[in-house]
Amino acid sequence: MKLTDILKEKKNIVSVEVEPPLLGKGINSLWEMLDPLARLGISWVDITYHAEDIVGYEEGNDNGSGNGSNGLVPVFERKKPGTGAIAGAIMQRYRDQRMEAVPHVICSGFTARQTEEFLVEVSYQGVTNVLAVRGDPPKGPDGKRLEFAPVKGGHTHASELVQQIVGLREGHYLGAREGEPLDFCVGGACYPEGLAGESIKRQLEWLKYKIDQGIEYLVTTMFFENAKYFQFRDRAYAAGIRVPIIPGITPLSKVGQLESMPSMFGCTIPRGYREVIKLHQDELGEEEVKKTGIDWCARQCRELRRQGAPSLHFYANRNAPVAEVIELITPTSM
DSSP states (O other): OOHHHHHHHOSSOEEEEEOOOOTTOOSHHHHHHHHHHHHTTOOEEEEOOOOOEEEEEEEOOTTSOSBGGGTEEEEEEOSSOOHHHHHHHHHHHTTTTTOEEEEEEESTTOOHHHHHHHHHHHHHTTOOEEEEEOOOOOBOTTSOBOOOOOOTTOOSSHHHHHHHHHHHHTTEETTTEEOOOOOOEEEEEEOTTOBTTBOHHHHHHHHHHHHHHTOOEEEEEEOSOHHHHHHHHHHHHHTTOOSOEEEEEOOOOSTTHHHHHHHHHOOOOOHHHHHHHHHHHHHTOHHHHHHHHHHHHHHHHHHHHHTTOSOEEEEOOTTOOHHHHHHHHSGGGO
């Protein structure tokens, strides 16, 4: 079922985003997270896709493929593989709950042909929804992000990726080939607090362009102050954006996240929230910090629903206590 249809037909919708397990880890940890959420009635699961990181260098071959004069070539490794396979496994495991899987499709590290193959493969597994994003660039051997650069034959912008996905609705495959249509519902990402080096105004212009290319809904990056979402939603509407804008949220559960979350995701944490968490850490310990995070997130959710948010999307990674929040905001417990 397409997400746009779910948004039209259901009320009090919740969804989550998860990451594939680290290379070498089994899928059971994912089921341990998702099974309780499935019982709580989540409607779909986003599965992130990660670029291949450079984990070292090795001697190049004799055809001149080395990196500079030292003849070394990078060795790549995808540390969280399996997005497409996990999407299919989710569709199978939770088919009775009619839960949808939404794999992320990224530009980073992919050629357009590899993207096409990925989309064909997930369509075989019953996937009809994808989230199209540029994706983070890979990390170098030192763990730091490299500058984004498309691979040869790949996309530079998410808008190009959207164009390719939408072209498949008409059965347009690469190489001027025609085939059976693949009718994906395509979502995109947005940033209510802006992106580094890019104004909100410029972001909205890009979003409007991507929507004109075929984006059907948007999901925000995480935020902890609802005013940020409401301001962004109003500005988006004024800019002519009419697709659903789904708020992305998560509960804090550790004091260290007061610094790590803003650093990693470009979000701000309200001063009052910071002060309460630090107070509880000093006086009552980690469990009270977790409870504070759950309560704050639940209040966010209730206000977002009252103010007309189309649904709620939880970032369920890093052991976030998402199930506890959903239990608090279900209609029977409000």
